[in-house]
Amino acid sequence: MCKCEPGGDARPCYPSDLSDAAWAIIGPLMPARDPAKGGAARKYGDRLVLDGILFVLRSGCQWRMIPRDLLPWDAAYRWYRAWTADGTRDRIHDHLRELVRTAEGREAPPSAAVLDAQSIKSGEGGPDRGFDAGKKTTGRKRHLITDTLGLVLVVAVTSASVQDRPGGRRVLARLAAAFPSVGLVWADAGYANRIDSNLLNWAYEKWRLVVEIVRRPEGAKGFQVLPRRWVVERTFGWLVRNRRLARDYERLTGNSETMVKIAMIRLMATRLAGQSACWSNRLPDQAA
Template sequence: MPRRALRSYPTKYATDLTDAQWAAIAPLVITPSPNGGRPTEIDRRAIVNALLSKNRTGCQWRMRPKDVPPMSSVRYSFDKWNRDGTFIKINDTLRKLARQALNRDPEPSISVLDSQSVKTTEAGGERGYDGGKKVNGRKRQFWVDTNGFLLRVLVHPADISDTEGAEWLLAAHHQSFPRMQEIRVDEGYKQGLNEWMQQNTTIRLNVIEKPPGQKGFAVIPKRWVVERSIAWAGRNRLLRRIIIRRNNRNPESSEAFLYLGSIAMLLNRLYPRC
């Protein structure tokens, strides 16, 4: 019996993947299930387009446009790709290509780490109060290379210190980057992180301090790229704050959308739209 054609959802949104962009990530998205089971009946490209549109616009799951796949299908794929590491795999692949396009080694040796506290909306889910920034919500740890390309991200309650959050992130992911030699941070990580890294990693910590007498925000050499990365994330309406709803309360979902934002940026950089 011939295989049934996948159900397509042709749309013309600004966030839709071009043919070249889809070709770059399709092999990482269209993979057979190791457990077998019924194959999907919906075009995976349409599902990715729906997720990119949601991330950019901040549209609620149930308020999605009618010309995209059903919410249940999009949500199922999102959760599956989040659990099995597909979003991280796509981001890693595109980041390496972007570094090679700049004549850089695919694997970074120097990186930058910083955090951002953001408000959460509605009730439920993990949150905390960041007394320093007067924010009730969650904190996002951004770990990027010297181009500002995302390496890893971690979301946790805002009352967790920068140092403790960084320890959680690095404990889970530092072995994924064997060439890594140095991580640059601001003074917020000065207390305790250096000792932890010396005991648990071979990576050097470089604390970039503010110039004497500086007040307020200023661009600091060697560390400004992570601020730009945070600004890139803010282009996506969904990422300007963390929206907690009944089926989106876990920090891992917030991390997945941050990876999606990075994926969209890297795709547009590698395969520009005409």
């Protein structure tokens, strides 16, 4: 038993919980309560709520299956939706990304990015669900743009039936609006081929974005680590280590995008705390 909430009752610490060092980084970024608005004092603190959200992310369980010794599921879900709606999620995510980039000796505003998409099976119904004929996958597609460190800049979740080029237009437009400092984007051949370069022309004419295609070497067979493109592939690997993201369990694509941002918040806070992300639920004394 350990005490994870200051002044609270002792309760088990789950492997998904934030460490004290990681919380010391995130805690000051949480929105301050406005006394002028009145109302009763909150029963559950921000750290406890975030630990509940991270339990869902890491374990992949349903919201209603959050352990009762953690907090009621509806309290965690209510704040999960509220922090998304009021911009807290994006503000914390973007601030942590800038801190990580600065710690790595980079300028806070990125100047180059990497674009790719990942088709993933969905576990629920709801809108925006389709079939990707290329990957033979029924579900959704994550369109992701990262910086050169693999940190998420823009994410958009669509039906798996949306092809890379239409999805690419969506995220490139978001990128240009949010990050005018980015002038170069690397992408794979799915976004343009030798016949059709409409996406490349559109990106440059409308947003002054240079989209450079990184192609596989001629005659290459099997898996190949390609320059620049491996960065975003690694980010997809980081994401799917969270069981909630191994499949798309959300009914709304907006919730799918939120889970991606929360996963990156946990990863970046852990990195800034000087710790390595724990992807396993094994106890320290258990063999690897």
